[in-house]
Amino acid sequence: MKQIALYGKGGIGKSTTAANLSAALAEDGLDILQIGCDPKHDSTRMLVHGTWIPTVLDLIRERGDTNITVEDVVYRGFGGVRCVEAGGPEPGIGCAGRGIIATFQLLERLDALKGDVIVYDVLGDVVCGGFAMPMREGYAREIYLVTSGELMSIYAANNIARAIARLSRRARSRCSLGGVICNAKNIEGERELVEEFARRINSRMIAYIPRSRIVQVAELQKQTVIEYAPESEQAGVYRDLARLVYGNDMTSIPTPMEMDEIESFALEFVQV
């Protein structure tokens, strides 16, 4: 079983990438479980044609955590991908991080964490210990950083690299960095910048996903690109990504950049 997690800045396209990755892997006949770990609970939406599936935490809130079955929390989407949304408290109250921990404990108790590949799609910033849960022992082994060439996105990716480096120092840690996925915004020199960023943090850019209008169109149709435009060039890009990730056995312990280093790095690439 391969367990991977996608982390990156909010709005960078993690969920789109994750959903298309899961869809492409499912096309190859693999059993996929995708878990959205974001209180916004929209990770798997394109896999289930835009429906809002009940979140684990909604169910816990309504019924308590003893009357929940696997069927209540796992929903089949495109290509048989099993979809789970952790959900969270109402915005502005409670503790979403603890919610992620409770979700994982429940999924484990229900024996739901299985399949050929588990894809964890985690919210933008590792704001607290709860959101680092997917990186802990027994969950995701490989982390993929999703970033564009925009600086804020690079900053966020660097922060997550810091969390991976920290967690990998723990004795029984098995989590490491699988690579950097560039989800392009069509900025000049973007590919080179992300490649160099990946190199500097002791990793590599595993895939470059060009910006394509078909992604937005498919989204409006509430589908993944794989399902909506299977013959499109972009679908091919996601299939390539899926095969690269599935076959990837090169991971590393990242060496995050310091703040001043990241700023001078930015200056090298940004055209002033």
Place this chain on the structure above:
Amino acid sequence: MRSNPSPSSSSRFEGCTLTGALSVATEVRDAVCVIHGPAGCTHHNFSLLHATNLSNDRGDLPRLLSSHLLENDIIFGGEDALETALEQALALSPASIFVLSTCIVETIGDDVAAVCTKDRGVPVIPIPTAGFLGGVFETGVRNALSAVASLARPSSEKSISANLIGEKNLEYGVDENAAEVNRLLKRLGLPVNLRFVRGIMTRDVSRLGAAAVNILREPALRVVGEELKRRYGTPYIKSFPIGLGGTCRFLEEVGRVCGIDSLTAVEEERAYQTAMLERFDDLAGKRVCFQSPHPMLRGDPEVEAICAECADALGLIIDPDGVAIPSPYPPPVGTAGVGRMLNRWRVLIRERGR
């Protein structure tokens, strides 16, 4: 857990902010204290307060209620659980309700103060008491005194009387110490207006601003003294009387603050002290050595001065090989406190002599 923890790791002298606050708030006897947090925070404090009450011959149960938070309340926010606990509290018909926070609710950001602003017919007063913010027992005491004081309105009417501020409700001699201060104030013709806070009712707090002077239990409460001075214009004395000379100076200071001539009172007290010391004339010439009562406590110059003062008055000889006598903690209050301390000294000296 280690069976023999070293003094330096025992945290004997820090304590929990919540416990400090409860030691004050539960002394408003017609109030209910709601502790917003997991049940254990309430249980531990209930046990401690109940045991302390029993050792002071009081059988009544501290009026504590827990909001009984569980994991799901932490994930989704605990404010609803607090609402429910407040309803339970109201069903007990209290004259006021204090709401005390715990570490976990401050961590997840429950807005306790906002929940308390809803009109419920009785005052509902939040007391910030999360221990992890770095506060200790004394922080809780101060926060609670300030919170209870918010029940009183500014008062321009003053009477010739004194308030006792921040008595140590968990100390064994709390009532003896208050009685001693009361005895001394009587020499000046000053009655006690309010024990703030010990064994009072919610309505009593309205008298808080009416005293001519506030007498703080110890200098650590200075910030409370300042706050009450700002709100009610009441001057304060920074500590209960400590030691023989300290007790006379206390009378002089209270007299000065209240515009009362203390000359006679001080003379009478000196004579009273002389008579008290005569009961210990059998100790003259004995060799003693004062030691810290606990390895964690640094030498306190004030306490050392009191020991030296008493040794001098009794004709004791200070000798490193003398009878080991732990210096008092907390220091003795008034002449009566010194008398009780000397009784303990005599027991130690006699035991050694056998």
